[in-house]
Amino acid sequence: MKCIIGIVVIFGLLAAQTSGVALTNRGQRWPWFRTKSGLPVEDCGATYDILSVQFSSCSNIPCVMPRGTDVTVVAEFSATGASxxxxxxHEVYFVLNYVKTKATVTPAACEGAYCPLQGDIGLRFTAALHVSSLLPALRGTLHWELRNDNKDVLLCYEILITIR
Structure with a gap:
């Protein structure tokens, strides 16, 4: 009897997924959201509002990142007093098969008269992300944090990626 009830529940869930009914996790909303422009990202605890994230290597997710290349990243955010x-x-990691690998970002810090700049919809920073040729060709996430001198996380987002 328990087996039959379990099968009915599984088929009910599958039917809900295929008919377009949104399934929630105990009332929590899906963490991925679309920014005002750019790619959908997951906010992982940013103090500032993420307005836009764009990568030169992609226009949709998962973002394809060829090994041995530099990818230009432009992010805009809203923050009082950020300038x-x-x-x-920057603290940036590739997370592939649950293994965090530190990424190389140029410039390593957003500072001085050139960063952050006023962008189209908020404050903007631009950085070059190096995709090492030593990374395995896998799907995963890119974890990006922007911290101040006090180590406070001001901007934090994750994006689905594919290393090729």
Missing amino acids: ALPSLK
Whole structure:
């Protein structure tokens, strides 16, 4: 009897998924959201509002990143007083098969008169992300944090990627 009830529940869930009914996880909303422009990302605890994230290597997710290349990343965010901050440091990781690999970002810090700049819809930073030729060709996520001198996480997002 328990087996039959379990099968009915599984088929009910499958039917709900295929008929377009949204399934929620105990009332929580799906964490991926579309920014005002750019790619959909997951906010992983940003203090500032993420307005736009764009990658030169893709226009949809998962974002394809060829090994041995540099990918230009442009992010815009909304923050009161952010332009007055002396330095914002990038902490970026590729997460492939649950293994975090530190990424190389140029410039390593967003600082001085050139960063962050006023963008089209908010404050903007531009950085070059190096995709090492040593990375395995896998699907995963890219985890990006922007921290101030006090180590506070001001901007944090994750995006689905494919390393090729």
